[in-house]
Amino acid sequence: MGWEGKDEVTVFPLMQRYTFWLAARLFLSVEDPSYVAWLADPFQLLASGIISIPINLPWTPFNRAIEASNLIRKESRAIIKQRKVDLIEGKASPTQDILSHMLLAMDEDGKHMTELDIADKILGLLIGGRDTASAACTFVVKYLAELPAIFEQVYKEQMEIAKSKAPGELLNWDDIQNMKYSWNVACEVLMLAPPLQAAFKEVINNIMFNGFFIPNG
Template identity: 75%
Template sequence: MELFFASLLSIFVLVVLFSLHFLLYKNKGANLPPGKTGWPVIGESLEFLSTGWKGHPEKFIFDRMTKYSTQVFRTSLLGEKAAVFCGAAGNKFLFSNENKLVQAWWPSSVDKVFPSSNQTSSKEEAIKMRKMLPNFFKPEALQRYVGIMDTIAQRHFATGWENKEEVVVFPLAKNFTFWLACRVFVSVEDPNHVAKFADPFNLLASGLISIPIDLPGTPFHRAIKASNFIRKELVAIIKQRKIDLAEGKATPTQDILSHMLLTSDENGKFMAELDVADKILGLLVGGHDTASSACTFVVKYLAELPEVYEGVYKEQMEIAKSKAPGELLNWDDIQKMRYSWNVACEVLRLAPPLQGAFREALNDFKFNGFSIPKGWKIYWSANSTHRNPEVFPEPLKFDPSRFEGSGPAPYTFVPFGGGPRMCPGKEYARVEILVFMHHLVKRFRWEKMIPDEKIVVDPMPIPAKGLPIRLYPHKA
């Protein structure tokens, strides 16, 4: 037995040495960015992830910016050789060269959780979606949904917040944004129907970016099971919608589902039912997770900063007083919420739900004098500018005035990404966050029950205990 393990160890060492020799030989002569790749296979992934778990995701980036380069450094993440681009110059380069020098990259687990897209790839499917979504998410289209969002918000606060002394914010924020996504994307608004989807969606979201081991008990296995369950439910909704559209019981503009079913590609071809289900699945995941994190941190910062709360309260109450009894919020009301949106932007700067994203090099190219080999993964980090004192003076200070006038310099404030891959749901997120803020401050003041609650990032920032607060309703 000892001989067997000794042989196994020898083989492992040889494999590692051969791999290192191959990598060194392959990149010999190339002027690679400074940095280190850490352990074989694992690379620096554990340190990259653990700084997030400890609540300081920017530490991984800033430690290496200080040690190696403020523009670009090399590392190894998720089993891939990677370069991390830092600062506005790095953001501008990546956002400007989308589908020229770089393209989006996701771990293999994403394609496996969305299997009906396997005949193409998640990248190609994402490009198709980006052509389709702007028509739905542009301001003219979103104007139709402000009243719907207001109605859902009223129901949400009536059932989840009112007549309660204490609440835990993050689960409630998730409930609100998921309810909205179900209503706006597929016209499902019955709370029981929404609740049926909620648990499988949480399993799917937590296992989507994970080690792709499909064994019972693993997050990845649970994500695949959950996606199959939701896909089946969505196909039933899609079949019924087709009938309703044909019979005139549903309208072409009522939600994203109708829009998808009635939109053909350049060849006049319509999407198959399973593909539509996959797209809706992806939108429901992306359409509520990030916004729920943003709403939670709005509550956190307004609890900590009474003077900022007062500014938001004053603005929102002026709007509330201008409405007739029972009159819903409209697009003009949203445009009046300027200070509230500056506050929300400062929240997104300090706690960006999207910490960064990966790209893949389509060809060899140079950046800042360094060679980036074809196939390398490239990571950009929101925190490399958001928390950089050279970009935002006193970066840890909460200051909504940073967003007055023309606002921050280009490519420095990137919570929604940028360039062709700018989040298509940016305006949708703006409206839902502002509607949430309106109903929150109109009803309550509040205080945090855990003054120094830890923040963890996995992969989005969330308070470790979900942000429990004590509510103080406004006196009528």
């Protein structure tokens, strides 16, 4: 991840790179690191343009975002076309990833989604997997660095699970379920530092937080 041999790291860019790579692998089964790194650049332009002033001139972030989204759709459709061939030839599994599921899913009329619809949905998933997840992971690292006692408990839990695995054995769902303390820490971080800072929330019950009274409603 680029952390090795460094006394100090800037976490957020590294987390963006990691979560985008993970999303590309889970959604599209793309594992080539050089291709994922290349694809991350237009996604950065797209993410910047989403919150920009919608002026479509060549020098504006909005225009660059449109061009980036067109490039991403083009690349996505190429991946989609190849996956169709792989599914027909048995080189890909129907349950391999979200892309395979979308290609095989049908609506109530028995119709499949178009390639453009799938490309748009994949684009949305990759954007979501890149920004909010990376922000959440960054804040987890921040709070663990600031709270060494909490870090030690998380580390202890993770090492216990790691030691229970055979060499080369991957994590499974039961292992994830056993990360109860780590999950509680992640939930607390999400409460203290929501990835979407501008999202509005409604207080269900009256609460006290950091000495402040917050009424419901």
